Amino acid sequence: TGEYVAGGKKADEIVARMLKKAPADRLKLLRESSNPQAQFLWAILRDSFHYAAVHLNTVADTAREIDFAMRWGFGSQQGPFELWQAAGWKQVAEWIADDIAAGKALSSAPLPAWVSEGPVAEAGGVHTPQGSWSAAEGTFKPRSELPVYQRQAFRESLLGTGAADPLKSGTELFKNDEVRVWTLDGKVVIASITAKLHLISPAVTEGLLKAVEIAEGQYQGLVIWSPDDVFSAGANLESLMPVFMKMGSKGIAPEEK
Secondary structure (H helix, E strand, O other), X not given: OOOOOOOOOXXXXXXXXXXXXXXXXXXXXXXXXXXXXXXXXXXXXXXXXXXXXXXXXXXXXXXXXXXXXXXXXXXXXXXXXXXXXHHHHHHHHHHHHHHHHOOXXXXXXXXXXXXXXXXXXXXXXXXXXXXXXXXXXXXXXXXXXXXXXXXOOOOOOOOOXXXXXXXXXXXXXXXXXXEEEEEOOOOEEEEEEOOHHHOEOHHHHHHHHHHHHHHXXXXXXXXXXXXXXXXXXXXXXXXXXXXXXXXXXXXXXXXXX
């Protein structure tokens, strides 16, 4: 329009609801919707999948490097291949191919043959317990096993690789609704906050105090660690509000300490 446009706009409510769906339903709804915002999002995702597949053999050793780069470099929750695989590899590949044929895609380049036939198609994606797909070598390649990586109890994982879930690993020592206290080696206690955004609530405080008690009793140390990115977004004010309303600042003083 050649004019400035005010910022701060939000997605249409119907699109916001679509984005909360599981990957398979989310992509299907976006693709089939007549809403311009939904169509725009589908186009971005489709072209990202298309571009990543076409250029994989020249830009990365495996699909693993592409997904990690998008997660670590751009803050994506999932890389393009992860999302594609989570939504159903074969179905999404068919959607992309149909859009290419209809002239809707950014490029008319066809998807590589490995997308729809051979090991990747049979495995249902590029990430497997045996490794991630190398388009250049035509095989699934395992992750590097350099000594430095052996120090990591839980390496960064990808959908489809079958990696162990840290919150289901080790020996559980205590658990409530928002904290899991456990040990992996029998020497160090690990306290994992499982609450949303790891907000500190009375339940979290209870769990952490229990972890300290357990660690001081018979272990060498205590580590507060959770497998996702957010350490803690601070106090859960909503959970503290009933106490504050009843007892005022004195009621939440123990939580502050």
